[in-house]
Amino acid sequence: MFKTFLVFILIIPALWAETVTADIAPVNGSRIRLHETPGGIVPELPGSYARTEEGFPMLPQFPWTVKLPTGSGAVSISSEESWETIALSIYIPPLSEPLPLIIEQALIVTAENSNVYLSDAYWPAEPVELTGTGYQSGCPVAEIMVTPLRWNPATGELQRLSSLEVNIETAPLETRPLPSLDSEFRRMLIVTDASFESAFNDLAERRNSQGILTEVFTMTEVYASASGRDNAEKLRNFVKDYYTANGLDFLLLGGDTDAVPFRYAYAMTCEYGLAREDSLPCDLYFSDLDGTWDANNNDIFGEVADNVDLYPDIFVGRAPVENVSEAQTFVANIAAYEDCIQDDHLQRVLFLAEVLWTNPYTNSGDSKDYIDEHFLPDFLDITKLYQALGNENLATTMTALNAGQNFINHDGHAWYSCMGVGDDYMYIPDVDAVNSGGRFGASIYSIGCWSTAFDFDAIAEHFLTNPNGGTVGFIGNSSYGWGSPGNPLYGYSDALDHLYHDYLYSDWSLTNAELLALTKEYFIPYSHWENVYRWHQYDVNLLGDPSLRAYRISPSSITVDCPDIVNVNTSLIPIQVSGVNPAGLTVCVHDQGSNWDVTVLDASGAFTFVLESPVTGDVKVTVTGPGVRRTTVDIPQATGPDPVISQLIIDDDMEYGQLSPGCSSDLQITLLNQGTENLTNVELVIDAITGPATVNQNSSLFGAINAGNESTGTPYISLDVNTTAVNGDVITLQGDIQSVQGDWDISISLLLYAPGLYFTTYSVNDSTSGNANGIPDPGETFDLTASIANVGMLNAASVSCIMTGYPGDVTWLTDSVYVDSIPQGGTETFTFVCSLDPGTPSPSFPWLFFDIISETADYESPDSLRLTVGETGISNDVESGTAGWTHSGTLDLWNISTADSHSPDHSWHCGDSEGYHPNMDCSLLSPEMILAPDALLSFWAAFDVAIYGSDGMYVIVNDLTVSSSDTLDYIGSGGALGRDFHGIGTEWCEWSYDLSTWGTGNTIQVEFRFCSDSDSDTGPGFFVDDISVQGAYTGSLGISPQPPIIPILGLPSPNPASGLFSVPVNIPQQGDWNLALYDISGRLVLTMTGRSPFADTVEMDVSHLSSGIYFLR
Incomplete structure (x- = not known):
């Protein structure tokens, strides 16, 4: 439903306190409905709610929060307002006693409050009430209640606010938001029944060994140390205290609801009629730790009035186990999955898709195909069992499950006891009978009803407690x-389903809980009202370990080199990980005592752990990370010599203290014998090298090294680094340490340090010799300011940017710019002065090529940007008439309205004073526009339509260049599996869509098409405002310069990419070409070569690469 007001905040500083002023602008009175009841007129305002005072007039009010300065709290509130009359001589009945939503009661006549009903004055006397100070994402906010209507019982006059300004006095705040201790390590807390403690201790040990500090507490311990009105609140308060004292990332609720409590949360009334349906089992209650979730103290948790901010503070999952055997199975299955006891199924995906409705026909297979085409990499083996294809039934589903699947996506009907599979249902005994030979999957994502109703014996639970x-x-x-109905791509559950699978292969480092939290977080701006978006915040839950990271691909095996033994003298544990790109892998080292440490590797794969205490027992080294098999190496206690590198000093002729391109370096290596026996005649010999360098001196002599002593070798190992090396390259020296007592293999990996300078964005200032619109136009002279970022590992000194290639209609008045330095991780701007010929095409998109040069490490790199000349896209706030927009269709009601707007007074509305009508099919069409690079469509919309049915708006792009149309989105009615009720919407929210796939320079039109079904249940409809299609001022990073006008390298598509992407290459000159892909550190990760002349599209497969930012050169 609609939120009623927009808030604009001004913070005014004072000496000891501050006054925060908020201008609250009401919407037009046409949004107010005067509902006739047997008892009188009840005003209704979407997004507002009945007050709670029994016997007082039934006027709506709504909660609002206003951000306050850090460290302050609200102490008082005042307001300045104006009113306008909207009704005369009406009677508003008194509010009855609030009742729990799930209890049906007979109508009770409520007595009027005589102080109000016998007075000749407006009630309430003040439109705002300060209820306290709370926190949203750690920021203090004033919590206020606004009553936007007032009524005079004597005259019957009803007025609405036409303007409202609130002034909130603040003072230093004694309390603080729930703080989290900043922790160097990730932490997990497991709470469970005492009978399950042993099983979950095994999981805790597993997590501790991979670098997640994990503790287990029993519910007996929780209840003994925390207060609360019930067990769920006691648990939540315990978690909050732990979070504050220790820091916390993950919470595993280790038991079904009889063992570990849960909370019902209320999002909205869905109007179906079952007593339990609007009470949503909601583990977000233990994730969003701000506030109490019951700000009005009515024991209904999660209401809009409770000011739940919805943002997760920690990531939560539940182990739905009911007995010791199930707890042991839950933990054992996790170990089997992570250790890859079976791994031939980890690239398998199963899609199960029903026809959700036959009228209108809704084939959910369309939604699965969309996920396949847009979000999943090509290397996956996807089995599609679709009712529409005739191949989805219980038998085929069981066959697929028994084969083993890593990800299962179920788009169909469900109940807590079953899941729809075509014309059949899969029941709990069927799930219990699945036997895939230990090929456990990472997760199932189901949009079906009640499948995860964990307050029952839900079918979802049995997928996690089956040992086979x-x-x-x-x-x-x-x-x-x-x-x-009729829109299989655009259901509300489908929206979350799509985004989840987008994130799944966009960032391989995310755990199951992080994926779900990120998905739901995207929809929080739409969820601050009683609507289906808010429903999903509470309704969608994770059963499983929140810290488990799913394999996205059959994992690679790695090699872990570390000492052969540990003993009483051991103080260093050097490790070297190879076999894959080790950057981002996590390594944890711990013994059976107090030694525990964790690190994240860089591209060298090398790290030396320094132990804080003498070693107790054996030492375990565990390596985990995206795309690699969890690997553990045990280092036993033993006696004998143990040489390790205790110090390596790089003495380079460039005096950076690091290897860099073109340098000559000595490696001063010190060996420590941390064993129990002496070493004699020690020599380190390098016999192989990989990477861009050559070895000049390959051996060092160390003499005798007694147990516990060190020795620095001479002569030093020396090497020369190639001038073609780049930032992030790795040089690895392979050899051995030789002695009379034995030989030890050794590997020394060293990173190359250099600047990494790349163009990021640009801006235009044409105020001096142009029309000051920030757009370069033909005939103008303007300042072009380019931002250059240093993503390398060395500060860049004496940086120049020099234009080298550009079209003939571009003239540079300043073509070279110099800055003193760009620090590592920093950005500097370079302002050129450019003039465009009056005959320059408009719009046009010329490439500008330039060199970036730094004296540091003799750095030089070509780059480019694509300039947008002339007007492109569109920007329309609907304040200047139609501005070229047109509309037509069946029962066309599109019009410019003042009934509601995002800014400032007007918007497009598809409806009349009564809202929209049945059987509408009409479109609002933009003027034609040309797309700039990386164009983005955005608009603001507010809507109120029937919950059920198919009333809604399609967002469409009409490509006039190729005469095609594509639907970007559907916004509107849905259905909880096909029932017939009312009332869904949001107040003003922003929608945005990437248009880059339509191509730079293409001509398009944006279309908003509204359709309604034949049902008479309607609503106010859609309001659309502040429509924009704008390009991004960015270029292709690292493009080699070529002659003017000929862009040799186009933009990669799709971007982002998860599997294959393609890029146009056009090289007219004869010779060899090389296409290279670098990660953000500048390390070369992929290359392709060929002969030119060449003009074609090149495909590159990046499915094996970790998610992140890469540069194409």
Whole structure:
């Protein structure tokens, strides 16, 4: 439903306190409905809610928060307002006693409050009430209640606010938001029943050994140390205290609801009629730790009035185990999955798609195909069982599950006892019978109703407690899922489903809980009202370990080199990881005592752990990370010599103290014998090198090294680094340490340090010799300011940027710019002065090529940007008439309205004073526009339509260049599996869509098409405002310069990419070409070569690369 007001904040500083002023601008009175009831007129305002005072007039009010300065709290509030009359001589009945939403009661006549009903004055006397200070994402906010209507019982006159300004006095705040101790390490807390403690201790040990500090507490311990009105609140308060004292990332609720409590949360009334359906089992209650979730103290948790900010502070999952055997199975299945006891199924995906409705026909297979085409890499083996294809039934589903699947995506009907699979249903005994030979999957994502209703014996639970097959995670609904009849791509549950799978292969480092939290977080701006978006915040839950990271691909094996033994003298544990790109892998070292340490590797794969205490027992080294098999090496206690490198000093002729391109360096190596026996005649010999360098001196002599002593070798190992080396390259020296007592293999990996300078964005200032619109136009002279970032590992000194290639209609008045330095991780701007010929095409998009040069490490790199000349796109706030927009269609009601707007007074509205009508099919069409590079469509919309049915708006791009149309989105009605009720919407929210796939220079039109079904249940409809299509001022990073006008390298597509991407290459000159892909550190990760002349599209496969930013050169 609609939120009623927009808030604009001005903070005014004072000496000891501050006054925060908020201008609250009401919407037009046409949004107010006067509902006739047997008792009188009840005003209704979407987004507002009945007050709570029994016997007082039933006027709506809504909660609002206003951000306050850090460290302050609200102490008082005053307001200045104006009113306008909207009704005369009406009677507003008194509010009855609030009742729990799930209890049906007979109508009770409530007595009027005589102080109000016998007075000749407006009530309430003040429109705002300060209820306290709270926190949203750690920031203090004033919590206020606004009553936007007032009524005079004597005259019956009803007025609404036409303007409102609140002044909030603040003072230093004694309390603080829930703080989290900054921790160097990730932490997990497991709470469980005492009978399950042993099983979950095994999981805690597993997590500790991979670098996640984990503790287990029993519920007996929790209840003894925390207060609260019930067990769920006691648990939440315990978690908050732990979070504050220790820091916390993950919480595993280690038990079903009889063992570990849960909370029902209220999002909205869905109007189906079951007593439990609107009470949503919601583990977000233990994740979003701000506030109490019951700000109005009515024991209904999660209401809009409770000021739940919805943002997760920690990541939560639940182990739905009911007995010791299930707890042991839950933990054992996780170990089997992570250790890859079976791994031939980890690239398999199973899609299960029903026809959700036959009228209108809704084939959820369309939604699965969309996920396949847009979000999943090509290397996956996807099995598609679709009812529409005739191949989805219980038998085919069981066959696929028994084969083993890593990810399962279920788009169909469900209940807590079953899941729809075509014309059949899969029941709990079927899940219990799955036997995949230990090929456990990472997760199931189901949009079906009630599949994860964990307050029942839900079918989702059985996937996690089957010792022979199933999955280690399940994401699903604790009540209804929501679709859109006739729109299989655009149901509300489908929206989350799509975004989850987008994130799944966009960032391989995310755990199951982080993926779900990130997905839901995207929709929080849409969820601050009673609507289906808010429903999903509470309704969609994770069963499973929140810290488990799913394999996205069959994992690679790695090699871990470390000492052969440990003993009483051991103080260093050097490790070297190879076999894959080690950057980003996590290594944890711990013994059976107090030694525990963790690090994240860089591209060298090398790290030396310094132990804080003498070694107790054996030492374990565990390596984990995206795309690699979890690997553990045991280092036993033993006696004998143990030589390790204790110090390596790089003495380079450039005096950076690091290897860099073109340098000559001596490596001063010190060996420590941390064993129990002496070493004699020690020599280090390098016999192989990989990377861009050559070895000049390959051996060092150390003499005798007694146990516990060190020795520095001479002569020093020396090497020369190639001038072609780049930032992030790795040089690895392979050899051995030789002595009379034995030989030890050794590997020394060293990173190359250099600047990494790349163009990021540009801006235009044409105020001196142009029309001051910030756009370069033909005939103008303007300042072009380019930003250059240093993403390398060395500061860049004496940096020049020199234009080298550009079209003939571009003239440079300043073509070379110099800055003193760009620090590592920093950005500097370079302002050129450019003039465009009056005959320059407009719009046009010329490439400008330039060299970036630094004296540091003799750095030089070509780069480029693509300039946008002339007007492109569109920007329309609907304040200047139609501005070229047109509309037509069946029952066309598109019009410019003052009934509601985002800014300032007007918007497009598809409806009349009564809202929209049945059987509409009409479109609002933009003027034609030309797309700039990386164009983005954005607009603001507010809407209120029936919950069920198919009333909604399609967002469409019409490509006039190739005469095609594509639907970007559907916004509107849905259905909880096909029922018929009312009332969904949001107040003003922003929607945005990437248009880069339509190509630079293409001509398009944006279309908003509204359609309604034949049902008479309607609403106010859609309001659209502040429509924009704008390009991004960015270029292709690292493009080699070529003659003017001929862009040799186009933009990669798709971008982002998860599998294959293609890039146009056009090289007219004869010779050899090399196409190289670098990661953000500047390390070369992929290359292709060929012969020119060449003009074609080149495809590169990046499916094996970790997610992140890469540069194409």
